[in-house]
Each structure stands twice: as structure tokens, then as C-alpha cells.
Amino acid sequence: MNQRQLTLLLVDDDSMIVESLGPLLERSGFHVITASTGEEALTKVQAHHPDVIVMDVLMPRMNGREALRRMRKSNIWIPTILLTQVGEASERAVAL
Helix, strand or coil, X not given: CCCCCCEEEEECCCHHHHHHHHHHHHHCCCEEEEECCHHHHHHHHHHHCCCEEEEECCCCCCCHHHHHHHXXXXXXXXXXXXXXXXXXXXXHHHHC
């Protein structure tokens, strides 16, 4: 029985993160699509319907929290992991 390959949307404005994390996730068995902005992430979600999203919080223009807020408001409930380099508990609480 062949299992369907899960599609993962990786969203980060830092190309170094995408270039290192993307191939690692592909080697782990995911089909990886990428976006570099919150706006692009929203477009890719509509076009590709990923199974999971890994998204940076701190991006210019539309940050990861706002992109996730817009997805939830549109009734899109794809499991999402938010990445951030911010260590503050208050930032983690806001993301949750």
C-alpha cells in the first residue's frame, strides 16, 4: 500500500533557513513547497492545500502570527508550527 507523501509549506523570509531546512524536511519524506512572505504563504495555502505549515513569526509586512490569524479567520485549520528566535515568554504566549 502506497502512502501519500505529505505536503509541507515552509515559510521564512531568511533564504538560509529555507535552503537548509527545506532539504532536511524533504529527506524526512515531505514534499516541501516554500514561501518567503506571509502574503505568499496565504496564496500557497489556497493553491496547494498543504498538510502542515512551518512558518517564521518575524517576517516583514505580514508576520507569521497575522498570516495564521487570517487562515483561521478563513476557517483554514492546517496544523501550523511557528518558528521564532525570540526567547521572550510574552512573544511565545502571543504566538499561541
